[in-house]
Amino acid sequence: MEVLLIMSQNMLTTKEATLISDLLTMEESACKKARLYSRILTDTELAGTFSKIADNHEKRFNALLELL
Numbered sequence: 001m002e003v004l005l006i007m008s009q010n011m012l013t014t015k016e017a018t019l020i021s022d023l024l025t026m027e028e029s030a031c032k033k034a035r036l037y038s039r040i041l042t043d044t045e046l047a048g049t050f051s052k053i054a055d056n057h058e059k060r061f062n063a064l065l066e067l068l
Helices: 002-009 014-040 044-067
Strands: none
Touching: 014 044
16 A cells, blocks of 8 residues: 555646646756867866766756656
8 A cells, every 4th residue: 555655646738747847857957068068178167167067957957867
């Protein structure tokens, strides 16, 4: 009974799943772009900032992925 209750709380509507999927796509794209910029920038301070930005996008991506 407890397992069924936990499973029912994690059920998403089709609309919610679609929205999360769209957000995952956007976060993935933003993370990839920020990682690329962090690798190609010659200004080390700016590259570090983009690396942190990429890390934040990756964290949000992983949090969203856990919802599915």
